[in-house]
Amino acid sequence: MxxxxxxxxxxxxxxxxxxxxxxxxxxxxxxxxxxxxxxxxxxxxxxxxxxxxxxxxxxxxxxxxxxxxxxxxxxxxxxxxxxxxxGDDGQGVPAVAAALTPETQDELDSLLADALHDGGLEDLRGNSRDLDALAERLAELTPEERAEWIAGLEDDELAALRDAMAADGDGLFWTGGNTDQSRRALLDQLLRDADPADVERISELFPELHPDGRGGGDAAQGTYDVNPDGTVTPPGEVVPEDASWRDVSQGSYGDCVSMATLAMMMDQDPGWAAEHVQDNGNGTVTVTLYDENGDPEPITMPKELPSEDGKVVGAGRGPLADDPTSATWPSYVERALAIQMGGDYSGIEGHGSPEVGPRLTGLDVETIPPTDADAAFDAARRGEPMVVGTSVKLAENDTGPGDWRGGHGYWVDGVSTNDSGEEVIVLRNPHGPDTPTVELTREQYEKYTSSAEVHHD
CATH class of the missing domain: 1.10.287 (Helix Hairpins)
Incomplete structure (x- = not known):
């Protein structure tokens, strides 16, 4: 026809x-x-x-x-x-013009061929140089041009590109192979403007877009051995107009420091989520994290989250169970971290601020030892972004003050004065906005915390 x-x-x-x-x-x-x-x-x-x-x-x-x-x-x-x-009988008007010029189409096809070609020692298949060149050229196109080129790729071409990208490392003398960051950069360009049907094709072909959802759990909540049985896509807005730190509610994974850091950043800058998380409108979400040099790294992924019995198991687990239309931006930041930190959710568990803080904030992290309560209180009084850890060993019957939990990460919400007139540092729990705060005097701070990390340029 x-x-x-x-x-x-x-x-x-x-x-x-x-x-x-x-x-x-x-x-x-x-x-x-x-x-x-x-x-x-x-x-x-x-x-x-x-x-x-x-x-x-x-x-x-x-x-x-x-x-x-x-x-x-x-x-x-x-x-x-x-x-x-x-029911066309051959009448009508010619089809609209394509977004890609023939010259650009040929250039992209040539770059793809270079990336897939095995030219021997000097140009091994999966050459990160060629793959990066393709990603960089795609980044220069308009969204319409990118979408058109991707739609024109056959399934076997996408599969060949997947195989080329799967080669590990930089290869012999940096001439072959590929790096994780290079893979993520190219997948970002392939996904963010693609037609939903092409998003589905790419999603099925590239397993790195689907981090393993199994994890060890969060001892502070009593959740262990997280084993999702599927994925779900909650219907609510990813970043609603009223996004705030109150959207952060740690799920089943043991990534309290990451969740505390998210809440801390939203408290410092309520526009953080809108600046770092984008619903692309095609079944994908792009989260901007930071690489080891502090440079922004966009990570684009299918709009799905690990679930058990149809319910999200990660960040936002509680709010989404009560209201499926709740904000999901913390869930996608958590998923982006899992992709960036090795490809599975267990890889984001148990880390402190020096490991995850720079990835989320692009800032340096300065550690204050628990013995220097004055420095921690001074930083809290100045409103500096700070996360506090509680990995300490207590006496057998000592359960800590108030809702204090051991082996946990909190974010600092300034200082206050308790009923006895003593200055206290206020810690907020990333388990959710309704979780009671913990207030520590200087003496308690030195006893019940293991470190404090201040984030700054």
Whole structure:
């Protein structure tokens, strides 16, 4: 059958891109509104500024609604064209022009061939240099161009690319093989703008997109031997407009320090989640972590989470069980960490701030020993981002003050004064916003903590 009329694949891609753009615009506007309205400023000028900010945000939200409407219109046109083409008698208008020029198509095909080619000692198959060159060129394209090129790849070409990327290390004299970070960079380019059908193809072919969900559990909660039996995709917004540290609720995995760090960063900067987690609108999510040099590293993954009996087992386990539409950004940050730190969830358990802090924040970590309570209290008083560990051995009948838990990680929420008039450092538990805080005097701090890590440039 000859095909005439609009190219429905292109219409679908544009519709997906339009919906994704609307979602990103809404997220950005929510961050702008939150920052504008939370600024400490009083007076007539302040009220005038806030009124104008609300009006501008409302205009932006109207634009986002328009984008969604246009996306729905494109989808409708695509469906109508498919229906019309099924009974086509050879009449109609030529298909719309492709996004890729022939020159760009040839260039990308050549880069792919180089990545798949085994040219001997000087150009081994899986050469990280060639794979990086392909990823870098894809990054220079528009989302539409990337999506079109990926849609044109046959399954056997994707499978060959997977095999080339699977070679470990940098190879002999750095001429062959591939690195984990290089793989993640190329998968990011393949996934983030792809058509949902192509996302599904890539997801099925690349096992590294699906970190092993088994883990040792979190002793502080009494969860052990985490064994998911499937995956789920919660229906709620990944990063809602009112995203905050209260969204952080540690799940079954023993990654308390990572979860404490997330809550700490959101307390410091309520826009952190919107800046680091993006729903791409095509069945994928991109989380920006940081590499060993402190440079941003986007990690794109299918929009799924490990589950047991249909319920999320990781970050957000409690809130999502009560309300499946709860925010899921902490869950996807946790998943990105599992991908970055070796490919399984057990690899993110049991780590302290020196290991996970820089990955999440891009900041350096300075350790304050428990014997230096003054330094820790001073940092807390200044509002510096800080995580405290409690890996200490206590006497047999000593259970610690209040809701204190051993072998755990807390984030510091400043200092306060207790009923006795003593200054105390306030620790928040990443098990969830309703978990009681722990308040320690200087003497208790030195007894019940094992270290404090301050995050700074």
């Amino acid at each position: 000859m095909f005439w009329g609009a190219d429905t694949a292109q219409l679908s891609k544009h519709a997906t891109a339009t919906h994704g753009g609307a979602a990103r615009l809404e997220t950005l506007l929510g961050t702008i509104e939150q920052v504008a309205l939370s600024t400490e400023w009083t007076g007539a000028d302040a009220e005038s500024f806030r009124t104008r900010a609300r009006a501008e945000v409302a205009r932006g939200l109207a634009a986002a609604d328009l984008l969604r409407g246009l996306g729905a219109e494109l989808t409708g046109h695509s469906d109508e064209q498919d229906d019309a083409s099924d």
